[in-house]
Amino acid sequence: MIPHSAWPVDPGVILPFLVAVVLIELTPGPNMGWLALVSLARGRPAGFAAVAGVTVGLAAWMLAAAFGLTQVLLIWPPLYQGIRWAGVLFLLWLAWEAWRGEGDPAAGDGAEVRTMRGLFLRGMTGNLLNPKAAVFYVALLPTFMRPDHGSPLTQALTLGGLHLVVAVAVHSIIVLGGAGASGLVLKRVQGPVLRAGMAGGIAVVALWMAWETRG
Structure with a gap:
């Protein structure tokens, strides 16, 4: 049996930590x-491409926090606010893009690889601009x-890695649920109505x- 002190993190905190991050990830956001x-508008592959981007964005913040770089957000609130509003504006730009019809799932333009790459980059950028x-x-x-x-860095990386696993699992469930409903929705809603719904x-x-x- 591995001695208690040899674990990189306290084994007694793992379950409470997992419960905490599951509850946080299940909170609507x-x-x-x-x-x-x-996922609802574009299906499962698009949803998982977005999940990959979201995960990379979260991992970047986790690494920054582990190395102490994110402390500047607490020390200098204007930076936090700047990132916050950049994230809001980025999402509003995505809404405008959806309204104009870029990447419309009904368009059938054949640019599947470009669409997947775009969703990955949007997911990553959206999380890099999310100071929360x-x-x-x-x-x-x-x-x-x-x-x-373990050292603070080792513990931060271990717990942060566990959080990423939980986040991927929860986000994947959301994608599967949205994609499962997409067939019914796309049969009834197309064109401008679909774009307006996505943008809104x-x-x-x-x-x-x-x-x-x-x-």
Whole structure:
């Protein structure tokens, strides 16, 4: 049996940490709303491409927090606000793009690879411009770290990796649910109505993000 002190993190915090991050990921938020809309309008492959981008964005914030780089967001609030509003504006731009019909799933333009790459980049950019992800790592991770185990960096990377696994699992469930409903929706809603619904949904997500990251 591995000695208790040899674990990189305290084994006693793993279950409470997993419960905490599952509850956080299941709380409705910008990622959940955007992934559901993408999967509903464009199907499962598009949804998973978006999940990959979201995960890379979260991983970037996790690594930044592990190396102490995100502390500047707490020290200098204008930077936090700048990232926050850039994220909101980015989502509003995505809403405008959807309204114009770019990437319309009914268009059939054959640009599947370009569409997947675009969704990956949008998911990644949206999370890089979401300071709430940084605050999550700055505020939550230290409460589960113990001085009698691995180095702070090792503990942060271990717990952060567990969070990414949970996030991928929850986001994948959202994609599967949205894609499962997409067939019925696309049979009844097409063209301008679909674009308007997608644009309106993303705009709501943008307002949602502005509200969630206030303060």
